[in-house]
Amino acid sequence: xxxxxxxxxxCGKYQSKGIAKYKGSTYMTNFRTKMQHAERLGVDxxxxxxHIHYHGNEYLLGDMVSEDHSNFSLxxxxxxxxxxxxxxxAQLLQKAKTPPDIDIRLAINVPxxxxxxxxxxxxxxxxxxxxxxxxxxxxNGKATSFQLRDVxxxxxxxxxxxxxxxxxxxxxxxxxxxxxxxxxFCQFSGINPLINTMVVSDLGMNVLKGKIGKVINERYxxxxxxxxxxxxxxxxxxxxxxxxxxxxxxxxxxxKYDHLQQIVQFAQSRQYTFNMSDIHFVGGGAMTLRRxxxxxxxxALIMENPQYSNCLSFLxxxxxxxx
Numbered sequence: 597x598x599x600x601x602x603x604x605x606x607c608g609k610y611q612s613k614g615i616a617k618y619k620g621s622t623y624m625t626n627f628r629t630k631m632q633h634a635e636r637l638g639v640d641x642x643x644x645x646x647h648i649h650y651h652g653n654e655y656l657l658g659d660m661v662s663e664d665h666s667n668f669s670l671x672x673x674x675x676x677x678x679x680x681x682x683x684x685x686a687q688l689l690q691k692a693k694t695p696p697d698i699d700i701r702l703a704i705n706v707p708x709x710x711x712x713x714x715x716x717x718x719x720x721x722x723x724x725x726x727x728x729x730x731x732x733x734x735x736n737g738k739a740t741s742f743q744l745r746d747v748x749x750x751x752x753x754x755x756x757x758x759x760x761x762x763x764x765x766x767x768x769x770x771x772x773x774x775x776x777x778x779x780x781f782c783q784f785s786g787i788n789p790l791i792n793t794m795v796v797s798d799l800g801m802n803v804l805k806g807k808i809g810k811v812i813n814e815r816y817x818x819x820x821x822x823x824x825x826x827x828x829x830x831x832x833x834x835x836x837x838x839x840x841x842x843x844x845x846x847x848x849x850x851x852k853y854d855h856l857q858q859i860v861q862f863a864q865s866r867q868y869t870f871n872m873s874d875i876h877f878v879g880g881g882a883m884t885l886r887r888x889x890x891x892x893x894x895x896a897l898i899m900e901n902p903q904y905s906n907c908l909s910f911l912x913x914x915x916x917x918x919x
Contacts, residue, residue, distance in 0.1 A: 610776025
């Protein structure tokens with residue numbers, strides 16, 4: 597009987613995350629979801645980046661790619677999305693040192709809009725499974741081959757509801773998943789999602805970056821690139837030619853606060869009252885907005901690594917499904 601590995605992948609527009617369980621051990625990976633063609637690449641590949649050979653083409657994926665190559669289209673069937681999932685799988689297989697014929701049990705994220713549509717859901721599943729053909733790719737010089745069958749699709753924005761089902765089984769919970777492109781909302785009665793509450797806005801971190809770029813341009817008369825904005829958001833200030841504009845620190849914090857207010861207002865416009873429910877913030881954006889989340893929702897739950905929250909639930913679903 598073949599050995600089995602459980603792999604959960606949450607491939608977002610900003611970051612791709614993966615967790616695997618194999619022989620009682622847990623393995624993790626994460627990298628930026630950015631890709632460009634890279635024929636005959638000769639530079640050394642740094643941590644968090646991957647040189648990939650796939651179907652006769654070469655690609656660079658991850659941190660070494662400019663923000664200009666980020667993909668913020670609504671589609672989840674792009675080559676970038678597919679290769680990000682396959683790279684996460686390859687990384688986890690290598691970390692776990694699995695045999696070549698390992699049986700992969702995979703759970704991946706899908707937007708709520710696809711999850712609720714049976715036809716789109718099946719098409720997406722078929723695309724990721726690659727019609728059950730063997731996937732051959734070379735990642736940073738290491739060849740990996742695997743097949744995907746019976747892929748489990750899990751909706752975005754479930755947080756750790758299923759990962760900690762015993763804790764939340766008798767509670768009402770609201771999960772707000774702040775991602776790179778979208779912000780997803782879902783209310784749960786116990787561990788059951790309430791379908792009519794599953795909504796998505798475009799209030800991800802990319803919108804916040806756009807607001808910051810506009811303010812910098814208007815205030816200082818300077819244009820900023822996508823790479824600049826990524827650094828500004830991480831650093832919390834704007835600098836030009838080595839000079840830090842001190843007042844920019846206040847501007848950026850005000851924009852973060854205003855962005856959270858927009859997220860809350862959107863939820864309220866979709867009948868979210870925030871009454872009688874535990875509030876969970878997950879996703880990478882929850883870390884960026886943590887200060888104001890705790891200010892607006894003092895009792896909200898923000899996990900230590902909120903970007904992995906969905907993956908932990910995906911993994912739990914696999915454990916139950918294949919127990």
